[in-house]
Amino acid sequence: xxxxxxxxxxxxxxxxxxxxxxxxxxxxxxxxxxxxxxxxxxxxxxxxxxxxxxxxxxxxxxxxxxxxxxxxxxxxxxxxxxxxxxxxxxxxxxxxxxxxxxxxxxxxxxxxxxxxxxxxxxxxxxxxxxxxxxxxxxxxxxxxxxxxxxxxxxxxxxxxxxxxxxxxxxxxxxxxxxxxxxxxxxxxxxxxxxxxxxxxxxxxxxxxxxxxxxxxxxxxxxxxxxxxxxxxxxxxxxxxxxxxxxxxxxxxxxxxxxxxxxxxxxxxxxxxxxxxxxxxxxxxxxxxxxxxxxxxxxxxxxxxxxxxxxxxxxxxxxxxxxxxxxxxxxxxxxxxxxxxxxxxxxxxxxxxxxxxxxxxxxxxxxxxxxxxxxxxxxxxxxxxxxxxxxxxxxxxxxxxxxxxxxxxxxxxxxxxxxxxxxxxxxxxxxxxxxxxxxxxxxxxxxxxxxxxxxxxxxxxxxxxxxxxxxxxxxxxxxxxxxxxxxxxxxxxxxxxxxxxxxxxxxxxxxxxxxxxxxxxxxxxxxxxxxxxxxxxxxxxxxxxxxxxxxxxxxxxxxxxxxxxxxxxxxxxxxxxxxxxxxxxxx
Amino acid sequence: xxxxxxxxxxxxxxxxxxxxxxxxxxxxxxxxxxxxxxxxxxxxxxxxxxxxxxxxxxxxxxxxxxxxxxxxxxxxxxxxxxxxxxxxxxxxxxxxxxxxxxxxxxxxxxxxxxxxxxxxxxxxxxxxxxxxxxxxxxxxxxxxxxxxxxxxxxxxxxxxxxxxxxxxxxxxxxxxxxxxxxxxxxxxxxxxxxxxxxxxxxxxxxxxxxxxxxxxxxxxxxxxxxxxxxxxxxxxxxxxxxxxxxx
Numbered sequence: 001x002x003x004x005x006x007x008x009x010x011x012x013x014x015x016x017x018x019x020x021x022x023x024x025x026x027x028x029x030x031x032x033x034x035x036x037x038x039x040x041x042x043x044x045x046x047x048x049x050x051x052x053x054x055x056x057x058x059x060x061x062x063x064x065x066x067x068x069x070x071x072x073x074x075x076x077x078x079x080x081x082x083x084x085x086x087x088x089x090x091x092x093x094x095x096x097x098x099x100x101x102x103x104x105x106x107x108x109x110x111x112x113x114x115x116x117x118x119x120x121x122x123x124x125x126x127x128x129x130x131x132x133x134x135x136x137x138x139x140x141x142x143x144x145x146x147x148x149x150x151x152x153x154x155x156x157x158x159x160x161x162x163x164x165x166x167x168x169x170x171x172x173x174x175x176x177x178x179x180x181x182x183x184x185x186x187x188x189x190x191x192x193x194x195x196x197x198x199x200x201x202x203x204x205x206x207x208x209x210x211x212x213x214x215x216x217x218x219x220x221x222x223x224x225x226x227x228x229x230x231x232x233x234x235x236x237x238x239x240x241x242x243x244x245x246x247x248x249x250x251x252x253x254x255x256x257x258x259x260x261x262x263x264x265x266x267x268x269x270x271x272x273x274x275x276x277x278x279x280x281x282x283x284x285x286x287x288x289x290x291x292x293x294x295x296x297x298x299x300x301x302x303x304x305x306x307x308x309x310x311x312x313x314x315x316x317x318x319x320x321x322x323x324x325x326x327x328x329x330x331x332x333x334x335x336x337x338x339x340x341x342x343x344x345x346x347x348x349x350x351x352x353x354x355x356x357x358x359x360x361x362x363x364x365x366x367x368x369x370x371x372x373x374x375x376x377x378x379x380x381x382x383x384x385x386x387x388x389x390x391x392x393x394x395x396x397x398x399x400x401x402x403x404x405x406x407x408x409x410x411x412x413x414x415x416x417x418x419x420x421x422x423x424x425x426x427x428x429x430x431x432x433x434x435x436x437x438x439x440x441x442x443x444x445x446x447x448x449x450x451x452x453x454x455x456x457x458x459x460x461x462x463x464x465x466x467x468x469x470x471x472x473x474x475x476x477x478x479x480x481x482x483x484x485x486x487x488x489x490x491x492x493x494x495x496x497x498x499x500x501x502x503x504x505x506x507x508x509x510x511x512x513x514x515x516x517x518x519x520x521x522x523x524x525x526x527x528x529x530x531x532x533x534x535x536x537x538x539x540x541x542x543x544x545x546x547x548x549x550x551x552x553x554x555x556x557x558x559x560x561x562x563x564x565x566x567x568x569x570x571x572x573x574x575x576x577x578x579x580x581x582x583x584x585x586x
Numbered sequence: 587x588x589x590x591x592x593x594x595x596x597x598x599x600x601x602x603x604x605x606x607x608x609x610x611x612x613x614x615x616x617x618x619x620x621x622x623x624x625x626x627x628x629x630x631x632x633x634x635x636x637x638x639x640x641x642x643x644x645x646x647x648x649x650x651x652x653x654x655x656x657x658x659x660x661x662x663x664x665x666x667x668x669x670x671x672x673x674x675x676x677x678x679x680x681x682x683x684x685x686x687x688x689x690x691x692x693x694x695x696x697x698x699x700x701x702x703x704x705x706x707x708x709x710x711x712x713x714x715x716x717x718x719x720x721x722x723x724x725x726x727x728x729x730x731x732x733x734x735x736x737x738x739x740x741x742x743x744x745x746x747x748x749x750x751x752x753x754x755x756x757x758x759x760x761x762x763x764x765x766x767x768x769x770x771x772x773x774x775x776x777x778x779x780x781x782x783x784x785x786x787x788x789x790x791x792x793x794x795x796x797x798x799x800x801x802x803x804x805x806x807x808x809x810x811x812x813x814x815x816x817x818x819x820x821x822x823x824x825x826x827x828x829x830x831x832x833x
Contacts, residue, residue: 039640039642039650040692040696040737042648042649042736042737043640043642043648043649043650044648045642045643045648047643047647047648047736048643048645048647048648092714092715095714095717095718096714098718098719099706099708099712099714099718099719100705100706101705101706101766101769101771101772103726103729103730103733104718105723105726106721106722106723106726107723108722108723109720109722110720110721110722110725111718111720112718131647131734134647134736135733138733138735142699142704142705142762143705143706145699145700145703145704145705146703146705154696177685177691206642206643206644206648207641207642207643207644208642239619240644240645242644242645243645331647335645335646338664338666339619450635451635452631452632452635494635495634495635495636496635496636498600498602498603498636499602500600500601500602500685500686501638501685501686501687501689502638503630503637503638503639504635504636507635
């Protein structure tokens with residue numbers, strides 16, 4: 001097996017991975033950095049983020065307000081020391097990106113423009129029209145090309161971490177082009193593998209968002225934290241799940257039921273605000289969990305608009321006018337017309353809530369370190385946690401910058417503290433065993449279990465039982481059946497037994513990651529007998545701070561259901577209170 | 587929901603088992619609103635798990651799913667079945683080596699992109715604590731269009747020059763180099779010009795304009811290339827006829 005020796009290896013080359021790579025290259029030009037991704041960096045899903053990145057920059061804004069919005073928005077499940085670090089670093093990171101050439105939208109005087117976003121009390125979301133994530137990703141990727149020490153391994157799929165004597169010392173990966181397995185020996189590993197939205201059938205997430213990074217850490221013994229918190233974005237196109245950014249509402253768009261009523265006022269997010277003049281933190285600028293939950297209730301009441309793709313609400317942007325829509329939301333207009341045949345300039349667009357983001361992920365501390373020595377994680381795959389039970393829109397693009405860099409610095413500190421090289425014999429035997437596992441998967445015949453069949457069963461379970469509202473009964477069934485699917489997965493059979501760019505194999509491995517993540521979601525959700533943020537239980541409708549003001553931790557087991565444990569939430573100065581989105585701001 | 591059976595001819599090639607590429611036909615029960623990518627996904631999931639192609643975002647921003655559809659370079663996620671009444675033929679992007687089926691080798695572009703130094707070479711260094719560079723909306727507009735390139739490679743598949751002269755830098759790489767030259771914060775034009783204005787840079791372009799026609803993001807690489815040529819002509823005159831003038 002070919003061996004690639006490196007100092008720090010990064011798995012995932014989206015926003016967080018690229019930011020980490022650049023931070024390492026800048027900190028020490030002699031460092032050997034391997035940037036390993038299953039796709040080319042510019043294909044990473046960071047590119048699909050639209051609305052923007054939050055960071056305090058305007059004179060009337062304050063770090064304290066960003067802190068309060070984030071902690072309250074997260075229903076007090078965020079670690080407040082991590083939030084403090086995040087909001088303090090945020091402006092610096094966004095300016096850094098500006099210095100690297102990111103085409104942020106501007107005010108007339110040449111300063112960076114900011115827009116309102118859901119759950120935020122001030123305008124602090126930096127944006128590049130409605131392709132903010134795309135521009136962040138390409139700015140980082142192109143900037144990374146100036147560093148010779150960043151060696152890229154594009155289209156390599158990491159299959160397993162190598163752990164020796166309690167330390168992560170590398171991983172194995174399949175080079176897609178040849179189908180050959182490579183061994184990456186690294187003194188430290190950073191996982192920036194993105195989220196796992198594809199465990200649900202209706203999602204804004206691209207095909208690549210299969211939770212591979214989470215599963216790598218999970219199987220190596222690192223717990224997945226707060227996995228039950230899955231964010232539904234309120235406004236997706238009903239047929240494709242394509243995201244229409246929250247900036248639609250930040251710019252003044254409103255949500256209507258079939259009677260033309262701005263129904264959010266009936267769900268604790270009113271009174272109604274004047275059309276075209278959005279008010280911070282109320283009505284259409286409420287947080288995503290609350291808006292998606294309001295949709296669910298309206299749907300139950302029969303107040304939604306039936307379409308061939310299911311019940312929808314209407315996102316009305318007509319009053320913004322063509323000029324503003326073209327200037328601020330050109331992608332939204334383009335996608336509404338091409339995929340739905342509806343022009344937001346002349347008609348309201350039918351939309352419905354769609355799975356968008358995993359608040360949970362690899363258990364990391366405030367320094368982006370996991371409990372496994374030598375392993376770090378950042379971005380959507382990680383859970384620090386700054387997002388708590390519900391992420392505020394535009395905090396995640398900033399998060400991958402702040403914690404991508406933090407992970408790099410921590411990895412560097414770990415190396416400087418004298419990380420020992422791994423024992424070659426141990427590496428060889430671990431990698432050999434992994435190669436054996438993949439070979440066995442490739443050669444297996446006769447079971448009839450297929451990638452498509454198991455995936456369909458998983459998607460159906462998640463849609464049925466792990467959606468906006470959940471019940472103990474439904475989750476119990478989902479858990480039992482997911483465990484069964486995991487067992488059936490061990491017999492899965494490939495149709496394609498060849499080596500070059502074998503996407504049958506790739507999808508089988510991705511399905512393995514997704515099943516692990518899906519089970520962590522449902523088991524953590526079943527154990528959390530309360531309702532908080534994006535996790536709503538019909539049988540436990542209230543928040544229960546006495547028993548559940550803590551993070552859940554799912555520990556992997558090879559053949560049984562994961563064990564669920566807990567750890568404390570870090571509270572420094574904001575005690576759990578009432579989330580008020582009535583517009584009555586102090 | 588109206589359905590339609592689409593006859594889909596897909597170019598197949600597996601270097602391990604095939605001597606030559608060949609077409610394989612699939613009959614796919616499609617919804618009228620689908621794009622070609624949906625039809626391919628249906629094939630992959632229900633008819634033939636061995637078919638290989640790249641895709642991810644399904645919203646024309648990740649740039650993965652470029653392919654030839656009925657002879658034209660398209661993003662499969664933005665090629666609507668309603669625009670193709672008859673047989674649909676999907677092939678890998680023209681001018682690129684086939685890795686497998688619809689997957690092409692894009693090493694050439696990745697190397698060329700790095701050569702144009704597609705990053706800010708600041709006119710004046712600024713510490714991160716020093717706040718942002720000022721840039722007016724008008725200054726932003728001068729380069730914004732060129733920054734929209736998603737690296738989907740459709741322009742290379744459309745470019746007859748690239749087909750003839752593989753060493754040609756090509757539309758996307760030149761447009762991206764030009765993007766940084768046009769940025770008011772940048773002072774690296776002289777460094778980039780070595781590549782952009784070289785023989786295998788902008789001057790290889792014969793201004794067919796096919797690149798701009800197929801660009802799904804309306805980047806207009808052809809316009810960028812002509813501007814590079816004009817600037818390099820001005821440079822030449824200044825150097826050779828008016829050497830007393832500073833560039």
